[in-house]
Each structure stands twice: as structure tokens, then as C-alpha cells.
Amino acid sequence: MMDERQGILRGRLADLGFDAVRMARLCDLPGDHLKKWLGAGMHGDMAWMERTLAKRLRPDLVLPGAQSIIMLGINYWPGEKEQQGPQWARYAINEDYHDTVKPALKKAGQVLEKLYGLTRDDYRYYVDAGPVIERGWAAKAGLGFVGKNAMLISRDFGNWLILASILVKTELVPDDPVRKQVSDFADVGLLCGKCSRCLDACPTDAFSEPGVVDARRCISYQTIENKGIIPRELREGIGRHIFGCDICLEVCPWNRFAQQGRELLLTARHDLPDLSLAELLAMTPERYAEVFRRTPIKRLKLRGLLRNACVVAGNSDDVAVLSALIELASHELSMVRVHAVWATYRLGGGASLSLARESETNADVLAEYSAWE
Numbered sequence: 001m002m003d004e005r006q007g008i009l010r011g012r013l014a015d016l017g018f019d020a021v022r023m024a025r026l027c028d029l030p031g032d033h034l035k036k037w038l039g040a041g042m043h044g045d046m047a048w049m050e051r052t053l054a055k056r057l058r059p060d061l062v063l064p065g066a067q068s069i070i071m072l073g074i075n076y077w078p079g080e081k082e083q084q085g086p087q088w089a090r091y092a093i094n095e096d097y098h099d100t101v102k103p104a105l106k107k108a109g110q111v112l113e114k115l116y117g118l119t120r121d122d123y124r125y126y127v128d129a130g131p132v133i134e135r136g137w138a139a140k141a142g143l144g145f146v147g148k149n150a151m152l153i154s155r156d157f158g159n160w161l162i163l164a165s166i167l168v169k170t171e172l173v174p175d176d177p178v179r180k181q182v183s184d185f186a187d188v189g190l191l192c193g194k195c196s197r198c199l200d201a202c203p204t205d206a207f208s209e210p211g212v213v214d215a216r217r218c219i220s221y222q223t224i225e226n227k228g229i230i231p232r233e234l235r236e237g238i239g240r241h242i243f244g245c246d247i248c249l250e251v252c253p254w255n256r257f258a259q260q261g262r263e264l265l266l267t268a269r270h271d272l273p274d275l276s277l278a279e280l281l282a283m284t285p286e287r288y289a290e291v292f293r294r295t296p297i298k299r300l301k302l303r304g305l306l307r308n309a310c311v312v313a314g315n316s317d318d319v320a321v322l323s324a325l326i327e328l329a330s331h332e333l334s335m336v337r338v339h340a341v342w343a344t345y346r347l348g349g350g351a352s353l354s355l356a357r358e359s360e361t362n363a364d365v366l367a368e369y370s371a372w373e
């Protein structure tokens with residue numbers, strides 16, 4: 001079925017900076033998978049995922065009367081640029097996409113209003129933070145397929161799309177999924193064939209099965225979402241990852257179709273990968289606020305960044321950072337001290353901590369010392 005307005009809509013959305021635009025008709029979602037994932041506690045401390053379960057499964061609870069969903073992809077592939085020092089997830093080396101994509105979604109809403117005679121109450125848009133199973137709807141709309149790495153993989157852009165969505169109280173002509181026989185959301189690995197590179201490459205064994213990430217074991221969760229102590233057994237696997245992880249995306253052969261992003265909705269922060277480990281370990285609150293203002297990293301707070309920097313330091317062989325670590329082993333926050341003690345021992349500097357240890361009273365930090373005896 002042809003619809004002229006829909007053609008105009010696609011063009012306008014592309015002009016606004018959305019690289020992929022696909023539509024799906026809303027329907028009930030098979031909720032078993034998400035319920036099982038939550039039931040097994042794989043969401044860790046992300047309690048908001050439990051609280052929003054009903055809405056995630058029933059878009060009509062988010063927007064009563066919604067009939068369609070527009071799924072949008074923003075290509076953020078920066079081109080092949082190797083990061084020498086601490087590694088940042090690629091999406092994070094930009095100003096916060098939550099802030100830069102929202103204004104474009106607002107304009108997209110205005111386009112919808114004009115074209116379809118809608119009002120502000122007839123649609124709702126989200127990027128990442130809404131109660132929408134974005135990858136499921138994106139697969140349904142044919143924006144790509146869900147890989148064994150759980151990512152929505154596009155045949156035009158590989159693994160490098162940020163997703164956004166607009167629920168609309170209008171019937172739009174739905175697009176086909178990448179293979180027509182796809183009828184639900186569970187076709188994980190549809191175009192993966194025998195490949196299992198992502199599952200094999202994960203350094204912390206976070207995949208409980210293909211397509212299912214146990215967030216508690218995922219570096220992305222541990223370095224971004226976890227606000228407390230990173231479990232000891234996962235620290236080594238974190239390697240050089242200071243914020244997020246792209247390993248299971250990077251190894252995917254579908255990235256041969258990746259194209260450099262237009263950067264219409266993203267503002268690159270080329271300075272971030274240049275920050276050395278020593279600079280990160282020496283961050284002051286003032287410098288942290290200045291450097292990470294407007295980036296997604298601001299939500300980590302200085303304490304989270306110092307914690308992650310300690311883990312990266314403990315995985316390095318850079319003894320030049322030992323003095324900074326020894327200083328952090330007396331930091332006012334026990335969470336930072338725990339990781340600084342771990343890293344200091346890993347770099348062979350444990351003997352220098354005897355004074356810090358004598359004055360230590362926190363149980364978590366004392367447990368870290370004991371682990372090294």
C-alpha cells in the first residue's frame with residue numbers, strides 16, 4: 001500500500017538526522033523473555049526495569065490509543081579510530097545523545113502534527129530512557145535483526161545505531177521485517193548463521209545464552225549502571241574499559257556495512273580518548289565537571305570514574321600510576337578505596353599501604369586487604 005504522506009514523513013525525518021526510519025503496527029508483545037530475564041535477576045540493580053514492565057509489554061499503557069510505532073536509528077560510527085589509552089564506548093565520545101536527539105524528536109512530532117492533523121497528545125517519543133523495548137520494535141519494523149550479541153544489527157549500518165521511537169495514535173503502513181516470515185520478537189541471530197564471534201569474545205562471559213545478556217556480568221553495566229563495588233571476579237575482565245564496552249559489537253562481521261555517521265544529531269568529543277590514565281586518576285571535582293559536562297559520562301559522577309580508573313589501572317602494567325593509587329587508597333569514599341587497594345596490590349605496591357590499612361575501619365575495604373593476604 002502506498003501512502004504519500006508516509007513518504008514525505010520519511011524524507012523529513014531523514015533530513016532531521018535520523019539515518020534509518022521504519023514503521024511497525026503495535027501489537028501485544030510476547031513478554032515471557034523479558035519476564036524470565038527480570039525473574040532471574042539479570043537486570044541487577046536496575047529496579048526501574050521491573051517497575052516499568054507492564055508498560056514495556058503494553059505500549060497502549062504508555063499512550064492509550066496508540067496504533068503504530070516509528071522506529072528511528074541514528075548512525076554513530078565514527079570511522080576506524082583506535083583508542084590507545086583507557087577505552088570509552090563509542091556512543092559516549094559524543095555529547096549526551098539523550099540531550100541532542102530529544103530536540104530532533106520534538107521537531108519530528110511537529111512534522112507528524114502537520115502531516116496527519118495530530119495534536120501533541122497523539123504521540124509520544126523516547127530515546128533510550130522510555131518504557132519501550134526498542135530493539136524488539138526495531139526488529140519488527142525491519143530496521144535490522146537482533147544478533148546473538150543482543151544488538152539490533154542493521155544491514156546498512158552494522159551495530160552502530162542508537163535507537164529512538166515515536167508511538168503514534170495513527171495507523172501507519174507497517175514496514176516488513178528483514179525476513180518476511182519473522183512474526184515475533186524472538187528471532188535472535190536471524191542473520192548470524194553459524195557465527196558466534198560475539199559470544200566467544202565477551203571477556204566477562206556475560207551471555208547466558210545467545211541474545212541474552214546477564215547485565216550483572218556485562219562491563220557496560222558494571223562500569224556505568226553499578227553505583228557500588230565492582231565484583232572482584234569481574235575486575236580483570238574489564239581490562240582497559242573505563243566506560244561501557246563495545247567488544248561484542250566490534251567483532252561482528254555485519255560491521256562491514258558500517259558507514260561514517262553524519263553527526264547531525266551528535267557532537268563528537270574528540271578530546272575524551274586523549275585523557276590518560278594518570279589524568280583520570282587525578283581528576284578533581286572541578287575538572288570532572290568541566291571535562292564531562294554535557295556528556296553521558298557526567299551521570300557516572302566523579303566517584304564512579306575514579307572507581308573505574310582504578311580498575312583500569314590495576315589491569316595495566318603502568319607502575320607510574322602507583323603513587324596516585326596509593327593516594328586514592330585513602331580517599332574519603334570507601335568505594336574508591338576498595339578499588340584503589342585492589343589496583344595497588346595488582347601493580348605490586350601493596351607494601352606501601354600499611355599505614356592506610358592501620359587506620360581503615362570500613363568492612364568492604366578491610367575485606368579487600370584480607371583478600372590479598
Ligand code: B12
Pocket residue numbers: 030032033034037046089090091127128129130131132133134135136137139146149150151152153159160161162163164185186188210211212213215218220221225243244245246248249
Ligand atoms: C537495560 C539496557 C542495557 C543493560 C542490559 C542490556 C541487555 N542486553 O538487555 C546494559 C547496561 C548491560 C546495556 C548495555 C549496552 N547497551 Co543498552 N540498553 C538497555 C535498555 C535501557 C533496555 C534494554 C532491555 O529492555 N533489556 C532487556 C532485554 C531482555 O531486552 P532486549 O534485549 O532489549 O530486547 C529483546 C528481547 O526481549 C528479545 N526477545 C523477546 N523474546 C525473546 C526470546 C528469546 C529466547 C530471546 C533470546 C530474546 C527474546 O526481543 C527484544 C529484541 O530482541 C535499552 C533501551 C530501551 N529502552 O530498550 C538500551 C539499548 C538496548 N542499549 C544500547 C546500547 C548501545 C548498549 C551498549 C552497546 C552500550 C555500551 N557500548 O556499553 C551495551 C551493549 C550490551 C549488549 N550486548 O546488549 C542500545 C542498543 C542499540 C542497538 N543497535 O541495538 C539501546 C537500544 C539504547 C538506544 N536507545 O540506543 N544496556
Ligand code: SF4
Pocket residue numbers: 201202203204205206207213217218219220245246247248249
Ligand atoms: S558489552 Fe562487553 S561485557 Fe557486555 S556482553 Fe558485550 S562484550 Fe560482554
Ligand code: SF4
Pocket residue numbers: 147148149150189191192195196197198199251252253254
Ligand atoms: S558477531 Fe556473529 S553471532 Fe554475533 S551478532 Fe554478529 S553475526 Fe551474529
